[in-house]
Amino acid sequence: MTFTKAGIILFTARYDACVDFYHRILGLEILHRVDQPGERLTTLMLGGTYLMIETGGVAHDGAKPLDISPIKFRFNVPDVKATSDMLRDRGIDIRVIDHSWGTTAEFHDPDGNRCALRSDAGFGI
Known part of the structure; x- marks a missing residue:
């Protein structure tokens, strides 16, 4: 099997805040965005891989415990x-x-x- 790139998809409830956090606060470079009805995602460089942030996740006030997100x-x-x-x-x-x-x-x-x-x-x- 040959992989050309690996990535992580992070489903979020607080999409805009998470994009801002990973881009502006942590400084990850934005590779591309899709913002249209029914589809919102932002892909950022994460070292030699990528982090794709999408809608549809579950938020938690404070750090998520391991039983919710390991x-x-x-x-x-x-x-x-x-x-x-x-x-x-x-x-x-x-x-x-x-x-x-x-x-x-x-x-x-x-x-x-x-x-x-x-x-x-x-x-x-």
């Missing part, structure tokens, strides 16, 4: 603390956690989908 978007960055400060300045509630193997920071998008930053240090991929 997925977390993880974004590796050179400096978790500096990136966390930048996100705080953009209005994101974020919690930095130091581990023996590196640093992470936990936050969520407007639909409650869990997200995290992770330091590149010590990461073999």
Whole structure:
């Protein structure tokens, strides 16, 4: 089997807020949009893959618990603390956690989908 590209489709209830979050707040580049009756989606670059945001999901106030959504978007960055400060300045509630193997920071998008930053240090991929 040969794949030419891989992607993630995120179904959201708060579509406009999620597009704004991933594009303006996190800085993902928009590849294309479809906005017509019965079909709204936005595709953004996500590293070597893409994130497609569509309507039709379920929102949750606060971070979605694992029994509702067992997925977390993880974004590796050179400096978790500096990136966390930048996100705080953009209005994101974020919690930095130091581990023996590196640093992470936990936050969520407007639909409650869990997200995290992770330091590149010590990461073999």
